[in-house]
């Protein structure tokens with residue numbers, strides 16, 4: 202079977218086939234990849250435990266698919282183009298051969314530092330090619346990577362390192378993001394005070410910030426590479442992995458306080474990210490593909506590194522942010538490298554849209570053929586601006602709905618093939634069986650309906666477990682609706698059967714495309730010495746999609762004025778989680794609307810934060826209905 206679909210009729214045909222005979226379908230898709238040994242059985246599964254096994258008995262190494270298999274014909278093709286944060290710093294190009302060699306070299310560094318198959322390695326690096334190299338080097342030797350986004354605090358890092366019991370950390374002296382210098386090594390040093398499992402820290406030179414280097418623990422990336430060079434064996438044969446061996450852990454927020462480590466495995470993840478990348482973006486050899494995500498999130502894992510590389514694509518990696526040093530940065534990069542495919546997030550589009558059309562002027566964007574959006578619902582205004590002003594009306598937009606847990610794109614137009622509707626993720630990709638459920642756990646059939654979005658049947662890229670706590674995985678995703686994977690999203694299916702994601706239905710916020718649990722933020726706020734209790738909700742925010750609104754009860758004996766306490770709370774949240782979780786608004790209150798059983802009625806708090814206080818619904822079950830009026834009159838809207 203051809204990996205790529207080429208018409209809407211073919212999509213419908215392939216989709217029907219994928220539902221009728223999923224094993225045959227995925228077996229044929231998987232035939233397009235390189236396996237050391239093929240599978241005995243394509244799929245074994247149940248969603249009760251859950252137990253999901255794809256390509257049982259197969260042997261592979263994902264880096265052989267991402268690197269080695271391209272060498273003969275495409276060794277000189279650019280694998281990674283890297284653009285610095287600083288427009289005046291030279292860009293870098295790594296061909297498939299160069300990337301292969303660097304991955305092998307660094308894989309040997311890892312081995313020299315005692316890393317073995319199955320060990321967990323924490324990666325906390327800026328967006329430089331060495332981040333992709335470190336990720337692939339882990340995969341090369343069968344070590345499990347756990348990449349942590351550069352914006353998380355020492356405390357968050359420590360929690361993640363301890364949960365996965367990482368033995369090695371890979372970091373840099375510092376990193377650049379826009380006007381900011383991020384002292385990565387210092388943050389790691391603070392984190393490691395709490396981490397007993399880590400015995401080596403490999404430090405890349407990037408910012409030349411002075412750092413402390415601890416004897417016996419900390420080593421420089423560059424020195425370690427030199428050692429490998431003098432050892433004289435640059436090759437590193439790929440470790441033979443079982444299809445279901447763990448490839449990586451990636452932490453994500455849920456409705457409880459503690460982030461969970463989503464586990465992805467080698468075979469299914471490879472097949473799924475490669476298949477979806479090739480199809481949704483209709484990648485053609487020679488095209489320059491630019492995804493603006495950070496590798497610290499799932500989008501970067503699947504669609505900067507693994508998906509594009511398994512397809513022999515040229516993937517552009519950008520160290521900085523879209524608005525620095527000016528709001529034309531993305532258009533300048535697009536022009537400079539003649540980007541053909543641009544995959545970005547609604548929050549970035551909205552913020553760039555805010556600068557008007559002027560930054561686009563004088564930039565040649567005619568190379569653009571396909572656009573993509575990910576991370577949150579895209580509002581129509583942003584969709585049209587992206588389509589008309591960036592794509593000049595000629596580029597299809599793939600509004601891709603998916604999650605850390607799904608590994609790859611799930612519901613999305615196929616560029617140039619699926620008819621487009623602004624604001625709609627449109628139709629499920631082959632192999633994906635979405636359904637909508639009502640409150641009584643009954644499936645809602647037919648079109649023109651909405652409900653909670655579930656997936657009925659496994660797909661190769663889905664999570665297998667949450668690290669170290671399988672019961673939590675079952676509970677979070679497989680218990681709300683029997684025999685279904687529950688996404689946590691609300692969804693509408695229109696009269697044509699097109700899907701529109703309406704947002705989370707649980708206590709998870711989506712702030713600038715970043716998932717943040719309200720309980721997580723509350724826990725952090727409650728760490729502040731003056732705070733008695735807090736409740737956090739989301740509210741609509743013009744750029745971020747959602748903003749964070751915190752209602753906080755303070756203790757009585759305060760010596761500081763409210764304004765300072767507010768700042769202290771922000772500092773506390775930054776320390777405990779990271780700057781991405783800082784509340785946009787903090788309202789001090791004397792009480793929270795609670796039911797007689799002590800549950801906070803968030804529905805009311807959400808309405809007040811949204812500025813919609815005309816109808817707060819039934820408040821008669823509240824312990825103290827009077828508190829609502831106090832909160833409403835002091836609301837920050």
Ligand code: 6R9
Nearest residue numbers: 575576577578600601602603604605702716
């Ligand atoms: C890939 C990624 C997942 C949550 C998801 C949903 C929201 C993502 C979306 C979208 C509407 C889209 N989401 N893509 N909502 N339209 N195209 O973002 O993963 O960080 O795990 O977030 O993001 O709410 O449940 P992750």
